[in-house]
Amino acid sequence: MYPRSFADADGDGVGDLNGFRSRLPYLRDLGVDAVWFSPWYRSPMADGGYDVADHCDIDPTLGTLADAEALIREAHAAGIKVIIDVVPNHASTEHPWFREALAAGPGSPERELFYFRPGRGEHGEIAPNTWVSPFAGTTWTRVPDGEWYLHLFDSSQPDFNWRHPKVIEYFDDVLRFWFDRGVDGIRIDSAPLVDKDPALPEVADVQEHPYSDRDDAHVVYRRWRRVAEEYGGDRALIGEVWLYDPVRFANYLRPDEMHGAFNFEFLCSEWGADRLRKVIDETLAAHAEVGAAASWVLNNHDVTRIVSRFGRAETGFSVATRRHDTPVDVELGTRRARAAIMLALALPGAVYLYQGEELGLGEVEDIPFELRTDPMFHRSNRVDPGRDGCRVPLPWSGDAPPFGFSPAGAAQPWLPQPPAWKAYTVQAQAGDPDSMLEFYRRMLRLRAATPGLGDGPLAWLDAPPPVLAFTRGDGFACVVNLGTEPVPLPVYRELILASSPLTGGLLPVDATVWLRLGQ
Secondary structure (H helix, E strand, O other): OOHHHOOOOOOOOOOOHHHHHHOHHHHHHHOOOEEEEOOOEEOOOOOOOOOOOEEEEEOOOOOOHHHHHHHHHHHHHOOOEEEEEEOOOEOOOOOHHHHHHHHHOOOOHHHHHEOEEOOEOOOOOEOOOOOEOOOOOEOEEEOOOOOEEEOOOOOOOOEEOOOOHHHHHHHHHHHHHHHHOOOOEEEEOOHHHOOOOOOOOOHHHOOOOOOOOOHHHHHHHHHHHHHHHOOOOOOEEEEOOOOOOHHHHHHOOOOOOOOEEOOHHHHHOOOOHHHHHHHHHHHHHHHHHHOOOOEEEOOOOOOOOHHHHOOOOOOOOOHHHOOOOOOOOHHHHHHHHHHHHHHHHHOOOEEEOOOOHHHOOOOOOOOOHHHOOOHHHHHOOOOOOOOHHHOOOOOOOOOOOOOOOOOOOOOOOOOOOOHHHHHOOHHHHOOOOOOHHHHHHHHHHHHHHOOOOOOOOOEEOOOOOOEEEEEOOOOEEEEEEOOOOOEEOOOEEEEEEEOOOOEOOEEOOOEEEEEEEOO
């Protein structure tokens, strides 16, 4: 859930918590078990809410604390758990602690809560080191008294010093604040980045990375696990762990740390049998080592939507190579997206869906420059198109923007919706058996009702090289054709679901089928 883009109740063009509450029946009927909200805290919105000014209050554009409490109650009544995003690595420059640190000056206790350092050079005019931000550009900003502060992301997001006990205790209180209000889980933003080598060395000068995936990061999450278990053991910790080493990734899922983490290797994988099988095997093996359930995800609020990505010649995702100037075959991308989600839902573990993927939405790539808000776009001098294209407000109904996102006569949505989305609204797709929405509803109903899916073993079946085929128990099989020609199916007694129509008993290219094996 990206709350600014889900549903707008008050008509200001920005999604809000009451808009979400009004759409709870839709989510219940879709078949989701839990909803993860990206940050809903008080924020200047320099980075879409990930620049948090107050971790214990709701941003006024989204609603009030009372609205959040009502939302949690109503979601629970609908059988939906609530997960919220906690951002431990950094705050906003509007956070009271940072404002106090600026006012207090060099050498003050207030500055010890962040990373303030003198610069290099004769007059301190050179940044303390040359670390490069994932958002492009420097990770340092100089303040008027001459010192510099560290921000791994945007200059509006100063990094906390996690070696300071006050920071540690502050986040203990933040977790308890929300657990006390009934939140079921915490999604942890940029989880591996919290600990830094206090010497702040250059990346190339040390064997262990100076700010990513350091051992002391695990100390933080063991502590958080203990806080979560104060609430009876049914509160979940879920990490955003951008690590491509499956063993290092799984270290965050040891029994005394997090319960789950987003599988970015799967999310970023290209559409190809060899690569996907490798990712699946490595994921399952690494999770088995620590006794954790795997996760599978194809879309999120930071990544090019899969319909667009899978409709290109290059189907993998990398922030470094994100482009919006390559052709997209929407029909091909949609066909592959249907096949991919059937594959994901058949794998052992949890599956995360991103709002709008169930409608078959693609990336919006023609947002005018002046309307783009993502700091990744602006800090890269417009080289990186940023993440606005996957955050465009959802289309619910009608033939023209705002497509039911906002009430009639309201302000225009904060990002423009393509007119072509009239074919993708919930209203247009509901009841159409061939639509993406009804396809998702059928998949989720079948997954919930099919023994052997969810957690449990997986066994690969013999299949030609461009085909992935496996069983999940009770005769259930999933077969995916990633080749260039239709392929014969194994002997089966029941066709459960297919992502594309079968022709002559063959599985088409870029298609997945669920079967019950046997005569």
